[in-house]
Amino acid sequence: MHSNLFDRYHDKxxxxxxxxxRVKVVLTVAFxxxxxxxxxxxxxxxxxxxxxxxxxxxLSQLGWSFTLxxxxxxxxxxxxxxxxxxxxxxxxxxxxxxxxxxxTITYFGLLRFSSILIRSWLSVQAAILLVAVTPFPDxxxxxxxxxxxxxxxxIIAFLYRYLFVLTDxxxxxxxxRQARSAAxxxxxxxxSVMWRANVTGNMVGxxxxxxxxxxxxxxxxxxxxxxxxxxxTLHAHTLTRRDxxxxxxxxxxxxxLQLIGR
Amino acid sequence: MLIxxxxxxxxxxxxxxxxxxxxxxxxxxxxSVAIRRTNQSLGERQIPLMGxxxxxxxxAQMINFPTGVGVSGHLLGGVLAAILxxxxxxxxxxxxxxxxxxxxxxDGGLTxxxxxxxxxxxxxxxxxxxxxxxxxxxxxxxxxxxxxxAAWLSVEAGALATSLELWLSxxxxxxxxxxxxxxxxxxxxxxEAAITVAALGFLMRTRPDLVDxxxxxxQGGRGWIVAGLLVTVATLFLAPFASANPDGLERVALDLxxxxxxxxxxxxxxxxxxxIPALGNTPISTxxxxxxxxxxxxxxxxxxxxxLRKPQS
Numbered sequence: 001m002h003s004n005l006f007d008r009y010h011d012k013x014x015x016x017x018x019x020x021x022r023v024k025v026v027l028t029v030a031f032x033x034x035x036x037x038x039x040x041x042x043x044x045x046x047x048x049x050x051x052x053x054x055x056x057x058x059l060s061q062l063g064w065s066f067t068l069x070x071x072x073x074x075x076x077x078x079x080x081x082x083x084x085x086x087x088x089x090x091x092x093x094x095x096x097x098x099x100x101x102x103x104t105i106t107y108f109g110l111l112r113f114s115s116i117l118i119r120s121w122l123s124v125q126a127a128i129l130l131v132a133v134t135p136f137p138d139x140x141x142x143x144x145x146x147x148x149x150x151x152x153x154x155i156i157a158f159l160y161r162y163l164f165v166l167t168d169x170x171x172x173x174x175x176x177r178q179a180r181s182a183a184x185x186x187x188x189x190x191x192s193v194m195w196r197a198n199v200t201g202n203m204v205g206x207x208x209x210x211x212x213x214x215x216x217x218x219x220x221x222x223x224x225x226x227x228x229x230x231x232x233t234l235h236a237h238t239l240t241r242r243d244x245x246x247x248x249x250x251x252x253x254x255x256x257l258q259l260i261g262r
Numbered sequence: 263m264l265i266x267x268x269x270x271x272x273x274x275x276x277x278x279x280x281x282x283x284x285x286x287x288x289x290x291x292x293x294s295v296a297i298r299r300t301n302q303s304l305g306e307r308q309i310p311l312m313g314x315x316x317x318x319x320x321x322a323q324m325i326n327f328p329t330g331v332g333v334s335g336h337l338l339g340g341v342l343a344a345i346l347x348x349x350x351x352x353x354x355x356x357x358x359x360x361x362x363x364x365x366x367x368x369d370g371g372l373t374x375x376x377x378x379x380x381x382x383x384x385x386x387x388x389x390x391x392x393x394x395x396x397x398x399x400x401x402x403x404x405x406x407x408x409x410x411x412a413a414w415l416s417v418e419a420g421a422l423a424t425s426l427e428l429w430l431s432x433x434x435x436x437x438x439x440x441x442x443x444x445x446x447x448x449x450x451x452x453x454e455a456a457i458t459v460a461a462l463g464f465l466m467r468t469r470p471d472l473v474d475x476x477x478x479x480x481q482g483g484r485g486w487i488v489a490g491l492l493v494t495v496a497t498l499f500l501a502p503f504a505s506a507n508p509d510g511l512e513r514v515a516l517d518l519x520x521x522x523x524x525x526x527x528x529x530x531x532x533x534x535x536x537x538i539p540a541l542g543n544t545p546i547s548t549x550x551x552x553x554x555x556x557x558x559x560x561x562x563x564x565x566x567x568x569x570l571r572k573p574q575s
Binding site (some may be wrong): 084154169194 | 271272273274275276277278279282293297300301306307308309310312314315316317318321322324325326327328329335337342346354355357358359361362365366367368369371372373401424426428432433434435438441443453456457458459461462463464468469472491510538553568
């Protein structure tokens with residue numbers, strides 16, 4: 001159950017899969033930045049941006065609705081931006097009382113809130129597609145090419161590799177806790193909240209010890225296999241002409257989004 | 263399935279480009295210092311260790327406990343990481359965790375990752391280590407209390423920073439988002455404090471050599487106490503100011519051109535008489551909030567003064 005939870009890569013042989021990872025990262029970031037720069041209410045630009053997403057979905061052979069189905073993950077955070085609905089400006093649309101204060105939804109507020117939601121929704125789909133068509137180690141390698149400090153990408157690489165191992169540990173800890181948490185029928189198990197927090201803290205401490213001691217063994221194993229401070233890969237990424245052309249075309253399309261948005 | 267421990271991961275687009283860039287710059291500068299410092303202290307051994315520790319923090323965030331009120335308590339881990347690993351390593355570790363959450367799980371955006379790292383990684387590590395450093399040379403109980411306080415404050419500081427960033431981007435109204443965030447995270451912070459204290463206590467009992475003076479004192483000087491104190495003071499002062507007296511802060515920001523002005527309107531300001539409901543009208547809530555902040559800061563200054571004296575060994 002656990003091992004494919006963290007693997008967001010879908011293995012296919014599509015055009016996007018074969019594209020150089022650097023190009024994919026740059027295009028994703030460019031698309032997202034373009035969304036950030038679009039103004040409120042640029043509906044035509046939003047629609048065109050969404051069509052670009054749909055085209056990218058098709059190019060990846062993952063189905064046109066692939067990112068759509070996974071795109072509502074960022075929705076809960078919309079609660080934080082809810083207050084922008086009440087931004088003063090423009091005609092008032094509706095009012096209500098809450099906790100003894102009067103709240104008025106305004107036209108500009110609604111415009112702003114809906115624009116934020118739509119642009120965020122578009123951007124998250126680009127990010128979803130990026131990790132679906134790029135294996136994670138390749139993604140990190142691309143980040144290294146793009147001048148992200150090597151120490152950070154290497155730490156992330158280790159995080160990724162050992163995430164599976166440590167998540168197994170966590171599942172074991174939680175299963176053990178469950179196995180020891182008997183309850184009389186009809187009653188909830190466990191003591192007070194503080195006691196439960198204490199147990200959780202002990203589990204975290206236990207996990208730390210296991211991880212810390214494991215890191216010792218891992219480091220020694222790496223030394224025994226010739227680790228000299230650098231992780232080397234066999235897969236050197238080279239930019240082909242196809243990468244350059246597609247990248248240029250995509251950047252041009254993204255720039256045109258900005259023009260449409262004016 | 264993987265729910266983030268605190269609703270602090272800002273997604274794409276919620277931050278405007280200037281705000282996101284400023285946060286990125288702060289994060290990049292701080293991380294470059296962190297990289298240099300960890301290079302000096304740990305050398306080549308650092309990367310596997312910090313990688314595993316990053317996986318540990320990530321996995322530890324998945325352990326939860328039911329609080330009985332419908333939500334579960336989680337660990338964010340910034341303070342714990344800072345106490346166990348030292349401040350600079352903790353910053354790198356939290357950066358890796360937040361980066362993977364953003365890249366792989368879209369828990370937090372790519373453009374807003376600088377802000378997310380700042381809020382959840384850098385501020386938490388600074389507060390955590392600052393407080394813990396102030397408790398060095400004291401008894402075990404003092405250390406645990408300081409750790410718990412730091413954990414709670416770190417969550418509040420992250421929440422306040424998130425609220426300010428959202429407001430400066432024009433994505434939220436200052437007073438509403440600040441009060442909501444601070445209130446929700448005051449409760450979440452209790453869970454963080456409880457788990458941090460329990461974990462630290464466990465480690466003090468079983469492996470005191472890992473949390474003793476020698477490992478912590480090699481990582482940072484007394485300047486961290488000042489850093490932790492500064493972040494704490496900023497949090498405690500800005501929070502009541504922002505939530506009880508937004509007009510003052512907004513007026514300053516408008517004058518300085520930081521916040522985009524909105525088209526003038528002759529509608530009545532919707533939140534004119536909004537106040538902390540339990541405290542009645544605004545002047546009183548401002549005064550009370552300010553007084554609470556002042557008392558806490560005074561206590562902190564006294565404690566810091568004691569800590570900055572050489573502890574008797």
